[in-house]
Amino acid sequence: MKFSVNSLCPCGSKKKYKKCCKIFHNGSLPKTALELMKSRYCAYAVGNSKYIMSTTHVLNNEYSEDKNTWEENIQNFMKDASFNSLEVIEFIDGAPEAYVTFKANIDINGVDSTFTEKSKFIKENEKWLYVSGDFNQENI
Numbered sequence: 001m002k003f004s005v006n007s008l009c010p011c012g013s014k015k016k017y018k019k020c021c022k023i024f025h026n027g028s029l030p031k032t033a034l035e036l037m038k039s040r041y042c043a044y045a046v047g048n049s050k051y052i053m054s055t056t057h058v059l060n061n062e063y064s065e066d067k068n069t070w071e072e073n074i075q076n077f078m079k080d081a082s083f084n085s086l087e088v089i090e091f092i093d094g095a096p097e098a099y100v101t102f103k104a105n106i107d108i109n110g111v112d113s114t115f116t117e118k119s120k121f122i123k124e125n126e127k128w129l130y131v132s133g134d135f136n137q138e139n140i
């Protein structure tokens, strides 16, 4: 995948990556669960598995203390998938819990694997984390 910091951010903001989610990938904390969700989608798109891991709550099903295997699993998923676009459907803000419903347009090995998900986020120690998602695969 060819991607530069001057490319448009994969999260759909129409800003350059370096002026958008890269700021969060470099360590700034997203102020809202929506910013976190977008920056996680973007991390998948740019292949930043460390960011996915560091923003996943311990209660998440994917969370693992075996960081090497976990990272390998994320990287395998990223390798096979292309992240075409993101559409935010609903954002229910709150603290410490917030919800984002979104549609992720992705292909896996060239097959349309677009899905919608209602994600739950929790803010802990000033940091938003991804907890869980109700996942719906579409039949297109």
Ligand SMILES: [Zn+2]
Pocket (backbone or CB within 6 Å): 009, 010, 011, 012, 013, 017, 020, 021, 022, 038, 039, 042
């Ligand atoms: Zn972005």
